[in-house]
Amino acid sequence: MGILYVEKLGGLAGFGGTRARIRSRGQIDSAALSATDQKAIDLLFEAGPHPTPSRGADYFRFRISRAAASGTESIEVPESSVPAALASCVKDEFV
Amino acid sequence: MRKCTIQTRRTARRAGDTEEAPRRGEQRGGCGCFIVPQKVLERFAKDKKLSAKERQHFADAVKIEREWRRAREANAQLAHLTASALPTGLTASAAAAAPAVLVFNCGHGTTLPGVPIANPGSSSDGAAKRAFAETTQVVKFYQSLFGRNSLDNAGMTLISSIHYGVKYNNAGWTGSQMKYGDGDGNIFIDFTKSTDVIGHELTHGVTQFTAGFGYSNQAGGLNESMSDVFGSMFRQWRAKQTVQSADWLIGKEIMGPGAKARGFTCLRDMADPAASHCLAPQPTKFSQYQNGMDPHDSSGIPNLAFYKAAMGVGGKSWEKTGQIWYQALTGFAPSPNMKMKAFADRTREVAKTLYPATPAIASAVDQAWKGVGL
Numbered sequence: 029m030g031i032l033y034v035e036k037l038g039g040l041a042g043f044g045g046t047r048a049r050i051r052s053r054g055q056i057d058s059a060a061l062s063a064t065d066q067k068a069i070d071l072l073f074e075a076g077p078h079p080t081p082s083r084g085a086d087y088f089r090f091r092i093s094r095a096a097a098s099g100t101e102s103i104e105v106p107e108s109s110v111p112a113a114l115a116s117c118v119k120d121e122f123v
Numbered sequence: 124m125r126k127c128t129i130q131t132r133r134t135a136r137r138a139g140d141t142e143e144a145p146r147r148g149e150q151r152g153g154c155g156c157f158i159v160p161q162k163v164l165e166r167f168a169k170d171k172k173l174s175a176k177e178r179q180h181f182a183d184a185v186k187i188e189r190e191w192r193r194a195r196e197a198n199a200q201l202a203h204l205t206a207s208a209l210p211t212g213l214t215a216s217a218a219a220a221a222p223a224v225l226v227f228n229c230g231h232g233t234t235l236p237g238v239p240i241a242n243p244g245s246s247s248d249g250a251a252k253r254a255f256a257e258t259t260q261v262v263k264f265y266q267s268l269f270g271r272n273s274l275d276n277a278g279m280t281l282i283s284s285i286h287y288g289v290k291y292n293n294a295g296w297t298g299s300q301m302k303y304g305d306g307d308g309n310i311f312i313d314f315t316k317s318t319d320v321i322g323h324e325l326t327h328g329v330t331q332f333t334a335g336f337g338y339s340n341q342a343g344g345l346n347e348s349m350s351d352v353f354g355s356m357f358r359q360w361r362a363k364q365t366v367q368s369a370d371w372l373i374g375k376e377i378m379g380p381g382a383k384a385r386g387f388t389c390l391r392d393m394a395d396p397a398a399s400h401c402l403a404p405q406p407t408k409f410s411q412y413q414n415g416m417d418p419h420d421s422s423g424i425p426n427l428a429f430y431k432a433a434m435g436v437g438g439k440s441w442e443k444t445g446q447i448w449y450q451a452l453t454g455f456a457p458s459p460n461m462k463m464k465a466f467a468d469r470t471r472e473v474a475k476t477l478y479p480a481t482p483a484i485a486s487a488v489d490q491a492w493k494g495v496g497l
Contacts, residue, residue, distance in 0.1 A: 039293040040320065041311070041374070041390050042403040042419030049387065049402050050310060080339045083298025085327040085346065085418075112233075120292050120310055122385060 032056050032069065033093040036118045037104070040086040043120070054118035058094075065111040078105045090115065221266075222273035223280040224258045226251050229287045229302070236284045236300060253315040254283040254303060257361075260318075261325045264357050268441050269449050274328030281325070285315060294320055296327035309381035310402075317376040322357030323350040335457035340414050342461045344421030349452055351422055352429045355393055356440045366433045366440050370394075374402075393430045396423035409463060409496035425463060428491045432470075435487030443484055447474050467492040 036052035227237035243255035282300035291304025336346035374390035396405035405423025
């Protein structure tokens with residue numbers, strides 16, 4: 029799976045918004061994840077576009093990108109779907 | 124009123140039976156939420172094959188069911204009578220009991236709701252105390268100003284979970300409860316410190332139970348705007364501010380030292396959404412809107428419209444402008460894909476309906492939306 033590039037978006041403060049002065053990014057080698065987490069990530073990519081949750085607000089979304097045969101593939105999923113080890117690789121910072 | 128029926132157990136005992144563990148489908152203690160017909164309860168209350176204690180148990184259940192039904196019918200009659208008597212747009216919920224306000228401690232984990240906090244209103248934990256006190260005030264805000272009994276207008280229990288996650292830079296509405304992070308101590312501090320944040324999160328619940336605006340595209344921006352509008356309104360109400368004396372900032376009290384050192388004073392500014400002192404500056408005109416925008420981005424457009432309308436009307440934001448927005452949010456069928464122009468037009472019509480003798484109010488609302496290109 030290689031390196032996973034992760035960006036945390038949204039939340040009450042609007043991380044990663046068009047003009048936002050705060051972002052949250054990180055990366056992690058998939059080999060550092062447990063087999064369970066790697067499988068979970070694979071399933072997220074295989075599921076394709078994820079619908080907006082039907083309830084709730086101000087939750088974070090995670091954009092996960094990785095190299096693929098056709099280039100870079102990315103998905104965007106709600107924080108509830110992201111393994112903790114992946115979610116913790118990002119760092120909140122000012123831009 | 125949410126029904127919680129009495130847990131009962133079938134106790135057709137045989138000789139030699141000992142005290143049983145809960146049967147399949149039952150729960151120990153509390154409300155197992157089984158529905159047992161009253162006739163069955165009455166039959167068991169008279170069944171001589173049962174012990175006196177067991178017969179009394181069923182007799183008590185019968186009595187509670189009768190009293191609960193009487194209370195429900197009385198409440199419904201009162202609600203109907205007062206709804207007929209009140210001006211259009213206000214709802215009757217005076218007979219309903221105030222909702223319970225509960226606070227839980229996640230202990231920096233992410234399992235909800237967490238460990239219940241006894242007496243959070245007098246807790247030595249400032250976050251617990253604030254979550255309880257301000258949630259209770261939001262209840263009063265919606266009850267006294269809009270006649271609304273909790274988020275669902277049916278006395279829903281309000282649950283707040285504090286100390287969610289580790290250095291969690293966020294607060295949120297899960298669809299059934301609130302959660303508050305402590306912040307990382309640099310960008311943000313404890314998210315319970317801003318009254319508008321608490322009002323913001325709870326208002327997501329009001330939107331969910333009424334207009335049901337979705338959370339993407341224009342509806343998402345409106346959803347977020349409703350929370351900023353009523354969150355700010357709540358903050359102003361708590362501080363007894365007029366529209367002139369209010370600062371219209373969202374999240375002022377959760378700015379961490381790192382944010383303040385860089386000149387950031389808030390998450391968002393409803394009076395000047397594009398301002399550089401905002402951590403997340405927003406668009407100010409509909410021409411800047413793009414599909415796929417984060418709702419916290421696009422909310423800048425309707426936020427500015429509300430600010431302009433409130434300033435045009437004057438006084439306190441909840442007196443007239445807030446009443447218009449509340450009716451526009453709660454007085455129509457659910458609209459998950461609402462468009463900003465449609466909502467704008469709705470507020471224009473509501474303004475005329477609510478204040479027909481004061482055309483200046485409808486004019487202020489109209490001008491406000493035109494000011495953002497709608």
